[in-house]
Amino acid sequence: MNRSIVTGGAGFIGSSLVRALLAAGHRVDVIDNLSTGKLDNLEEVADQITVYEYDLCDYQRIAPVIAGAQRVFHLGAIPSVPKSILDPVPSHNSNINGTFNVFRASAEGKVGRVVYAASSSAYGDTEVLPKVETMTPRPKSPYAVQKLLGEYYASVFADCFDLETVSLRFFNVFGPRQDPTSPYSGVLSVFITCALENRSPTIFGDGKQSRDFTYVEDVVGLLMKAADAPASVVSGKVYNAGNGGRFTLNETWELLQQIAGVKLAAKYAAPRAGDVKDSQADTTAAQRDLGHAPHFTFEQGLRRTLEWYRA
């Protein structure tokens, strides 16, 4: 049976991937230190998987779990731009040292392929949109640097250690199970909770910054495709994992109010340090090499996510 490892499998994207892998007949092992992930996210599939509550910095513990797996999906990270500025040491350790450990354990353990969750934050502010993989990265935050370094390691492990790797630059993923309760929560989980609780959200900056919000199921589909695409085409490479669209935060709050049937003026606060102005994926390479074909428009994803939070 195919054995897949999902690091960060108790997180919101990881737990969706776990479900998709199980549905495709894979055996799934999760490595997650539960720093931001939650076992609740895996509740109804708990008896079909094994969860190892290990930290990715603990090489001696994670290496035997990873050894011999057919696929490793490396999603485990401390995923936040502001957190990487306010508290850089844990995010450095987790996102750089933990990531190195995953690649090292995968190479030594003869894993078939590692699919790495990189980030659109690597682009920083570019003059041209949409953002293409061939652009020179201009990271603006420790988080962006850390995620970019993981891509470089992915490519070097492919070249020097004979490990198949693919990096996917996630573009602001949203959907069910995204945790809205932390100060570092993704903006849509916060906005949706505000709409449902009849509270005004706070927009950092003028709200004209834009994001390519990508529904989690589309990212999960792409992760699976990246695991199966021919190595001669994709190994060692980096692909955008985005929807290809772009909405400002002001437009996003407007749309959400319409869908949720509320009318609440947003509050505005100072812009966040390290924030990228605009983000939008060029999906040409992912379409060509991975067969990427997003199924959900932003509005469709938003409606589904709202329904989930409502329930």
Ligand code: UD1
């Ligand atoms: C960045 C990355 C994304 C990555 C994520 C990990 C970019 C373009 N994207 O997301 O790929 O997965 O880090 O955390 O770099 N905001 C508000 N009010 C709130 C919360 C946020 O206005 O209550 C604003 C932020 O200032 C930002 C936007 O909403 O401008 C999106 O923020 P967030 O959801 O945290 O994601 P990014 O930092 O863009």
